[in-house]
Amino acid sequence: MVFTSVANFVRSRGPDEFWRKRKIFKMAAHYIGRSRNCYSLAIRSVHRALVFATKGRALKKQDLANLWVTRITAGCEQHDVNYHVFRESLSRSNIMLNRKSLADLACWEPFTFKALTDIAQKRALEEGIAPPKGNKVLFVPKRGSQKKT
Amino acid sequence: MSALKRVQQWATFARIWHVYDAAWQNPFHSAKLLKKYLMGLHKPIYHPLNDCGDHVIVINTGDIALPEDEWKKRAYFHHTGYPGGASWTVAWELHDKDPTMILKKAVYSSMDGNLQRRYTMERLHLFPDGKVPADLMKNVSNQIQQIRPVPKRLDHYSEQERKEFPKLIDYPKDYILR
Known part of the structure; x- marks a missing residue:
């Protein structure tokens, strides 16, 4: 594994929690406010964003x-x-x-x-290909429409 | 096509001015037609984000025809924002107040509610009669075809034509025509 900084090298064998959270923080890096710094808020907005991304691919x-x-x-x-x-x-x-x-x-x-x-x-x-039938009828005589006033 | 004319784009991105005669037309069907020109949906370059809509001048909005008893039954809702500020105006009443309002509202509600809608509406010019300012009329280069034929009124037929119209029966002498 290649580490670009000493700080990451120290963490490399360390707690799994750091790396797990870092994945989320990386995805939340461009958010505004606390949702990019606080993990509990970041994970919420990242989950939300991933759901949107999934739906967006179809949309x-x-x-x-x-x-x-x-x-x-x-x-x-x-x-x-x-x-x-x-x-x-x-x-x-x-x-x-x-x-x-x-x-x-x-x-x-x-x-x-x-x-x-x-x-x-x-x-x-x-x-003889004709367009499908739409509501092209201009006038349909109904019961009341023929009555004299 | 020759190499020089390969990217010729005459007025592809120009705004065109259309004129539409609303006399005897259903405003709600007309709205769907006008919307197409206002939003640029009739151009193959259409994209929701490119601003390719045209201007439409609508004349004779005072002479629109609502179907059936819509004049009496269709109500337009307005709320002033204050408690008890709700009001419902019937179509004929609204038409008396402003003869352009029914068509304007029909076009407005036929489009999706997004940020572009207000700007698109700015390109719609409504006139209750045929009197259009000359500086608007000089831009016009196209007429939009009416969606239904304008019926001819009985008193617009000549006496000759009325007499020659084939009759099924002759009324009896003592029959009172109301």
Whole structure:
């Protein structure tokens, strides 16, 4: 083992408690207030931070996926294609690009993206791919709405 | 593309001014549409942290159309902060006080409550009628399509058109039309 200072060399065979706490203090080094100096407070905030980090790894993936969908939808709207029609048409045309690459193309290579939407439009027209049904109904006659006042 | 034009970015990061005619439009459906332009969600460069939202001028907010009996039923809550300071204002009442308020609140509540929301709202310009200051109107370069067709009123049809409209029955002579 290599020790950079004499103080650590002295501790090297010493109490396990010091090294156990040091691991936590190292992780809490950038906190403010007592939570970086007092062990009982430091361990609390380090535990909390590690839980956040664990959850954050999944959330980051979801956030990015949402951002890609937003960007692809924006790119599709510029060329009058529905997002779902676009994805379905591309997969039927055997263009296997994932959301990340499509979003990159929409953002950085708009001309390439336009070519893809052109392909999608053609394919959708040929195979009759329609957007999923949404709440597009403008007026639904109800019992009271036809009455004369 | 040629090597010189490889990184050409015409006005990609420019703010665009849109105009939207709110006459006969549902404010809550319009809010979802306007939000997209205000936040920049319609651009492929969108990112929550990049400030790419556009300006939207909304005209004729006095002529919005609320669905069904929402004018009577929808209540807007306000609290002064003092005890007993709560008040509920019905939509038609609020619309009488300020014809832009219903659409403004609809857009405001359609967006997530974060620090950016107030700044995004600053880019929304609402006018109760068609009178927009010339210095705002000169920026406009795009019109947002209305989400539903504007119905034509009966008294806007000419006498000729009304007469020629196909009729199912003729009212009897002694029938009293109210």
